Amino acid sequence: MSRAFVKEADGDDFAEDLPxxxxxxxxxxxTPRGLKLIDLEIExxxxxxxxxxxxxxxxxxxxxxxxxxxxxxxxxxxxPVDWPADPERMAFGAAVxxxxxxxxxxxxxxxxxxxxxxxxxxxxxFSPMAQAVSGGRVGDLxxxxxxxxxxxxxxxxxxx
Numbered sequence: 001m002s003r004a005f006v007k008e009a010d011g012d013d014f015a016e017d018l019p020x021x022x023x024x025x026x027x028x029x030x031t032p033r034g035l036k037l038i039d040l041e042i043e044x045x046x047x048x049x050x051x052x053x054x055x056x057x058x059x060x061x062x063x064x065x066x067x068x069x070x071x072x073x074x075x076x077x078x079x080p081v082d083w084p085a086d087p088e089r090m091a092f093g094a095a096v097x098x099x100x101x102x103x104x105x106x107x108x109x110x111x112x113x114x115x116x117x118x119x120x121x122x123x124x125x126f127s128p129m130a131q132a133v134s135g136g137r138v139g140d141l142x143x144x145x146x147x148x149x150x151x152x153x154x155x156x157x158x159x160x
Contacts (some may be wrong), residue, residue: 002048002082002122008079010137013076014057016156017105018063018066020066020069021067021069021070022030022068023070023073023074023077024113026113026126027101028077028079028114029059029079029081029092029110029112029113030076030078030079030080030081030111030114030115031080031081031083031093031112031115031159032080032083032158033111033115033158033159033160034078034081034111034112034114034115037114037115038074038075038114039069041067041071042071042072045064045068045071046068047118048064049059049064049065049068050093050130052064058136065078070112071107072124072140074114075134078112081093082158083156083158085156086153086156087156088137088138088154089135089136089137089154090110090133090134090137090154091110091134091135091156092111092125092134093109093110093111093156093158093159094109094110094154094155094156095107095108095109095110095121095154095155095156095157095159096108096109096110096133096136096151096153096154096155097151097152097153097154097155098150098151098152099149099150099152100131100147101110101147101148102150105124105152106122107153108121108123108129109121109122109123109159110111110123110124110125110130111123111124112124112125112148113126119143128144128145129144130147132144133149133151136151137151137154138151138152138153138154139152139159141152
């Protein structure tokens with residue numbers, strides 16, 4: 001068959017068929033930092049879309065439009081959580097240091113889903129680790145994935 005009769009997707013056609021970004025069924029709990037990041041992302045995407053419209057970049061417009069729909073939904077459903085008041089109990093927004101059975105220590109902060117970045121020490125509030133330590137106190141032993149860990153420190157200092 002001649003290539004003249006075969007429609008191939010070009011960059012613009014592909015961009016127009018972008019699937020929507022999935023929105024989690026979990027409550028959209030956010031830290032003050034997380035809410036600020038959502039607002040900054042919406043602002044950036046609006047600027048990107050305006051610039052792309054001026055330049056006639058359909059693929060960029062499609063991506064920015066899709067991402068803007070996602071972040072606008074996330075902003076509308078955001079549930080800001082007050083900073084933890086009890087320095088002795090692990091809660092959303094606080095940082096916890098744990099010690100594993102082999103002596104390794106890890107510190108992470110419990111944050112909202114969109115703010116989670118395990119490589120930066122931020123885990124989602126509904127992750128198994130966050131669920132295991134939530135409500136815990138220093139000295140508590142909890143089990144995560146059949147490993148016993150100890151909560152060795154809690155820090156409720158807000159993240160910048």
